[in-house]
Structure formats: C-alpha cells, structure tokens
Amino acid sequence: MPLLNSYRVIYLTFFVCLVADIFPLPIIFNAFRPNWMILVIFYWIIALPHRVNIGHAFILGLILDLLLGSTLGTHGLLFSLLAYLTSINFQRFRNFTLVQTTLLLGLFIFIAKLGLYWIASSMQEIILHRPYFWSIFTSMLIWPWFFLFMRYLRVRYKVS
Amino acid sequence: MIACCVGLMIADSQFNLFSSARVYLNSIVSPIQYVADAPQKIFSSFSENIMTRQALVDRNQQLEKDNLHLKADRLLLGQLQSENKQLRQLLNSERKFKYKRMITEVMSLRSDPFTHQLLIDKGALNGVYLGQPVINEQGVVGQVSQVGSTTSRVVLIVDATHGIPVRVQRNDVIAVVHGSGAWDQLKVPFVQSNADIKEGDLLVTSGLGGRFPAGYPVAKISRFDYQEGELYATVTATPVADLDRSRYLLLLWNDDPLADADLTLDSPEEFDAPVE
Numbered sequence: 034m035p036l037l038n039s040y041r042v043i044y045l046t047f048f049v050c051l052v053a054d055i056f057p058l059p060i061i062f063n064a065f066r067p068n069w070m071i072l073v074i075f076y077w078i079i080a081l082p083h084r085v086n087i088g089h090a091f092i093l094g095l096i097l098d099l100l101l102g103s104t105l106g107t108h109g110l111l112f113s114l115l116a117y118l119t120s121i122n123f124q125r126f127r128n129f130t131l132v133q134t135t136l137l138l139g140l141f142i143f144i145a146k147l148g149l150y151w152i153a154s155s156m157q158e159i160i161l162h163r164p165y166f167w168s169i170f171t172s173m174l175i176w177p178w179f180f181l182f183m184r185y186l187r188v189r190y191k192v193s
Numbered sequence: 194m195i196a197c198c199v200g201l202m203i204a205d206s207q208f209n210l211f212s213s214a215r216v217y218l219n220s221i222v223s224p225i226q227y228v229a230d231a232p233q234k235i236f237s238s239f240s241e242n243i244m245t246r247q248a249l250v251d252r253n254q255q256l257e258k259d260n261l262h263l264k265a266d267r268l269l270l271g272q273l274q275s276e277n278k279q280l281r282q283l284l285n286s287e288r289k290f291k292y293k294r295m296i297t298e299v300m301s302l303r304s305d306p307f308t309h310q311l312l313i314d315k316g317a318l319n320g321v322y323l324g325q326p327v328i329n330e331q332g333v334v335g336q337v338s339q340v341g342s343t344t345s346r347v348v349l350i351v352d353a354t355h356g357i358p359v360r361v362q363r364n365d366v367i368a369v370v371h372g373s374g375a376w377d378q379l380k381v382p383f384v385q386s387n388a389d390i391k392e393g394d395l396l397v398t399s400g401l402g403g404r405f406p407a408g409y410p411v412a413k414i415s416r417f418d419y420q421e422g423e424l425y426a427t428v429t430a431t432p433v434a435d436l437d438r439s440r441y442l443l444l445l446w447n448d449d450p451l452a453d454a455d456l457t458l459d460s461p462e463e464f465d466a467p468v469e
Contacts, residue, residue: 052229055303099222103305106201153307158353160374
C-alpha cells in the first residue's frame with residue numbers, strides 16, 4: 034500500500050497546483066502568479082526521482098496546455114526539458130542550500146518563460162508585455178516556503 | 194520525448210489535426226476548470242444573497258424603469274420592423290433579424306498569456322459550434338475557437354489572430370478589423386488614405402464573412418492618420434464592448450445567410466415594366 038499512498042499524495046499536490054495555476058485572480062495580480070507547476074515538478078523530481086519522471090512532466094504539460102488553451106505541446110516540451118535537466122542532476126541539486134535552489138529555480142523559470150515566448154512568437158504574431166517576467170520573482174519568493182511545506186507533507190505522509 | 198512534443202506542436206498549429214480530438218481532451222480537463230472556478234462562483238452568489246432590502250428595492254425600481262423605457266422603444270421597433278420588412282419585400286431582398294441565442298457565463302480563469310481568450314460555461318452539449326459569434330449587450334466580443342462538451346473558449350476580437358469584416362455605419366465603407374494583441378486596441382489595415390472615415394465613426398459587422406450576422410457594433414475609430422504619399426492610412430479603433438469585465442455573454446446561432454436566400458436572378462424587365 035505505501036506505493037499507492039505516496040502516489041495519492043503526489044497526484045493530489047499536482048492537482049492542487051494545476052488549480053492554483055488557473056485560479057481566477059484580478060488582472061493586476063495575474064502577472065505575479067507563481068509558476069506552481071514548475072515548482073511542484075521541480076520539488077518532486079529532486080525529492081523522489083524514482084517516482085516522478087519526465088513522463089509525468091510531459092503529461093502535466095499537456096494538461097496545462099489544454100487548460101490554458103495554448104498550442105498543444107508547448108508546456109509539455111518545456112516541462113519535460115526541465116524535468117530532464119533536473120533528473121540528471123538531482124543528486125547535486127539535493128545538496129544545494131535553499132538559496133542556491135532558489136536561484137536555480139529562478140533560472141529554470143526564466144528559461145521556461147523564454148522558451149514559451151519563443152515558441153509562441155514562432156507560431157503567431159504576439160506582443161510581449163513587460164509584466165510577463167515578473168512571475169519569476171514571485172516564484173522565487175514562494176519557493177523556500179513551498180519547499181519546506183512540501184517537505185513537511187512528505188515526512189508527515191511518509192511519501193517515499 | 195522532445196520529438197514527440199515538437200510533432201504535437203506542429204500537428205496542432207499547422208495542420209489542426211486535433212480540432213476534433215480537442216472536444217474530448219477539453220472535456221477531460223473541464224472538471225479542473227470547474228473546481229478552480231467554484232470559489233469565485235460561491236463568493237459571488239454569497240455576495241448576491243447578502244444585499245440589503247433597501248438595495249434590492251432600489252435595484253428593482255431601477256429595473257422597472259429601464260424595462261418601461263425598453264418596452265416603449267420596442268413598440269416603435271415592432272412598427273419599424275414591419276415597415277422594413279414591407280420595404281424589403283418591395284425590393285425583393287429579405288433579411289433575417291431573429292437569431293437563436295443563449296446566455297452564457299464567463300469562467301474567469303487564466304489563459305495563455307499570449308492570446309486573448311475567455312472560457313465560457315457552455316459547450317457542445319448546448320449546441321455550441323466552432324466559429325460561433327459571441328456578443329454582449331454592447332457589441333461583438335469574439336468567436337468560439339475551441340469547443341469542449343461543457344466548456345468552450347472564445348477568442349476575442351482584440352486577439353492578434355482575429356479579423357472581422359465590418360462596415361462604417363455612417364456611409365457603408367467596408368473594411369476588415371484586426372486584433373492588435375492589446376486589450377483596448379484594434380487595427381484597421383488597408384484603408385485607402387482618401388477613404389471617408391473619421392474619428393468616432395462606429396464600425397458594425399458587415400456580415401460579409403458569413404460568420405457574424407450583419408449590423409452588430411464592433412468598434413469606434415480612435416485615430417485616423419495618413420502620411421502624405423502613403424497608399425494606406427493608419428487607422429486604429431477601440432472595441433465598444435468592455436471585453437475584460439463582461440460576466441455574461443450571448444451566443445448567437447447564425448444560420449448561413451446564403452442557406453435560405455433566394456439566389457435565382459430575376460430578370461430586370463420585370464421591375465422596370467411601366468405601371469399601368
């Protein structure tokens with residue numbers, strides 16, 4: 034049963050983060066919305082690389098594409114790329130301090146945002162609004178608390 | 194995996210392979226959308242429930258007054274409608290003004306940051322179809338771009354990929370309005386620099402594309418300028434509908450205007466025959 038139990042907790046966090054990612058916010062705060070999906074995938078791959086893999090990241094990216102109505106596969110591609118980068122280096126990232134992972138996460142989200150912009154601009158004419166990159170900073174602010182909370186969840190429910 | 198993703202993207206964007214599968218895919222994810230929308234819905238219904246009695250009375254009075262005015266206008270409208278119908282019968286050109294319509298609510302969820310879309314709570318089960326016109330009480334909002342079984346996506350007229358055929362209400366000059374990608378601006382390309390268009394002119398749908406029924410307001414011209422010697426003028430317009438704060442929208446069922454039109458050509462002699 035522990036396997037089923039741990040997957041239940043993992044999928045529950047995925048679901049909550051998906052909801053948080055599309056939750057209605059006033060337009061002013063919309064640009065500051067942290068990238069919950071990247072946070073949660075990053076965390077689980079560092080913590081349990083044998084449970085959460087690139088396939089999960091890909092499926093979650095597809096679901097997010099459907100939820101946001103963007104071209105199918107854009108988020109899937111970027112999430113699986115980031116998941117790949119994380120999973121080949123997870124042992125190194127585990128030994129990083131919280132400050133280091135925060136900076137690393139900022140870099141990852143920046144790459145993801147740049148990639149999204151690049152893909153979207155190659156398909157259609159778009160305008161880049163300046164607030165687009167602000168969510169990197171809110172994600173970095175949220176990350177330490179998110180990390181500690183997830184670790185508490187993991188220990189409390191014995192997810193392994 | 195990467196090849197798979199790139200393949201998916203190309204298939205979706207260039208060849209539209211998933212337009213039929215998207216109905217099912219969208220239906221799969223719609224529970225998540227309903228969950229995310231639920232708190233907002235509960236909150237708004239809660240705030241509707243705790244209005245004071247005085248506010249309700251005031252609102253009721255206001256609505257009664259509005260209703261009276263609208264009914265009075267409608268009296269005249271019925272008269273005008275029948276008159277118009279008679280005149281059109283004389284001209285042998287019938288036109289339909291009644292369309293089936295349905296009220297829908299906007300689920301104000303986040304969408305792709307590079308496109309202007311809204312999610313609405315009606316889908317294929319309610320008869321929504323791809324390319325269906327969507328309006329609100331002020332004017333045209335957009336058209337349906339993706340359909341799920343219980344939700345659909347509306348691409349707004351300000352989206353950079355959207356274009357809509359219009360005419361100027363004042364003098365029937367026709368043009369095409371394109372979205373600019375900003376919330377409150379539309380572009381009107383390829384307008385001759387000597388065209389008779391002024392700032393403040395109202396643009397209404399011309400019905401030429403066959404998607405939108407004719408006669409609904411779309412935008413107001415906000416700037417008209419041209420450089421000496423340029424072929425086309427730079428024209429921008431602002432949408433008349435409040436696109437970012439409308440909660441209820443109307444879906445229109447626009448039957449193809451050519452479906453029941455009388456396309457047989459009458460010989461002109463018939464009309465020119467001298468009246469005895």
